[in-house]
Amino acid sequence: MKIALIGYGKMGQEIEKIALDRGHEIVSKIDISSKDSFADDAFKSANVAIEFTRPEAAYDNYMKCFEANVPVVSGTTGWLDKLTDIQDRCKNDKQTFFYASNFSLGVNIFFELNKQLARIMNKMEEYNVSMEEVHHTQKLDAPSGTAITLAEGIIDNVDGKTDWKLDKEENTSDIAIKAIREGQVPGIHTIKYESSVDEIIIHHSAKSRKGFALGAVLAAEFAAKNNGYLTMNDLLNF
Numbered sequence: 001m002k003i004a005l006i007g008y009g010k011m012g013q014e015i016e017k018i019a020l021d022r023g024h025e026i027v028s029k030i031d032i033s034s035k036d037s038f039a040d041d042a043f044k045s046a047n048v049a050i051e052f053t054r055p056e057a058a059y060d061n062y063m064k065c066f067e068a069n070v071p072v073v074s075g076t077t078g079w080l081d082k083l084t085d086i087q088d089r090c091k092n093d094k095q096t097f098f099y100a101s102n103f104s105l106g107v108n109i110f111f112e113l114n115k116q117l118a119r120i121m122n123k124m125e126e127y128n129v130s131m132e133e134v135h136h137t138q139k140l141d142a143p144s145g146t147a148i149t150l151a152e153g154i155i156d157n158v159d160g161k162t163d164w165k166l167d168k169e170e171n172t173s174d175i176a177i178k179a180i181r182e183g184q185v186p187g188i189h190t191i192k193y194e195s196s197v198d199e200i201i202i203h204h205s206a207k208s209r210k211g212f213a214l215g216a217v218l219a220a221e222f223a224a225k226n227n228g229y230l231t232m233n234d235l236l237n238f
């Protein structure tokens, strides 16, 4: 399969290694100062583009992929205010777009565990839930996209929680998310239910970026063969 990489930073480089190991060809690498561009025949020949850039760049990159009719897989976080527009373009213009706030299999298992625990805790009014995420100091957005997905999983299943807030609850209906930036941490997410007598904690810690990168390549293989707005639930059948 021919893959175009958009963003050749920490994730782009990790994805390249896994894509080559799986027998794919990288036909274009687009970054701020690279000579490759969306106008090149090489880019237009790609079966799929994988986009990991930065929050304010992502949407324009998706539009350029759509103009070239190249399916796009993106893991960039912090742009979801434009998600409905992208979903509409998939439906109305027959574009293909695969998004996940976190592509790792382990985190997607953790997403399911989080929802199941939230369903159990829904009736346990003596417990309050909060969250913590830890990432490397170069990370631009807070809270992480993964933490937002986890918060949505709780909000959908716990009647008393309707919103999340960075750092601290403003109302009892909020989930407080603490975002810590330190060292080179690839990504740690912890959910805590606390009562006056005990705590229940679930925790996911990425050992490296390999899990995210493998998931993104598997998503690209899937997006090259399927159409529309796609997510990890389509790929993993959870």
Ligand SMILES: NC(=O)C1=CN([C@@H]2O[C@H](COP(=O)(O)OP(=O)(O)OC[C@H]3O[C@@H](n4cnc5c(N)ncnc54)[C@H](O)[C@@H]3O)[C@@H](O)[C@H]2O)C=CC1
Binding pocket: 006, 007, 008, 009, 010, 011, 012, 030, 031, 032, 052, 053, 054, 055, 057, 061, 074, 075, 076, 077, 078, 100, 101, 102, 103, 104, 138, 212
């Ligand atoms: N969904 C997931 O599983 C994961 C998502 N991420 C997200 O992916 C994004 C990128 O993460 P990293 O690779 O760690 O960041 P990074 O900063 O190492 O790399 C980003 C690259 O994008 C380039 N870039 C910036 N603007 C661009 C533009 N307009 N066009 C093309 N390239 C551009 C930068 O020059 C840089 O090389 C972040 O939003 C992060 O939160 C990161 C890891 C996993």
Ligand SMILES: O=C(O)C1=N[C@H](C(=O)O)C[C@H](O)C1
Binding pocket: 077, 101, 102, 135, 139, 140, 143, 144, 145, 146, 147, 186, 187, 188
């Ligand atoms: O920026 C990162 O590094 C990561 N970003 C994603 C997020 O915001 O959730 C996924 C992972 O945690 C690493």
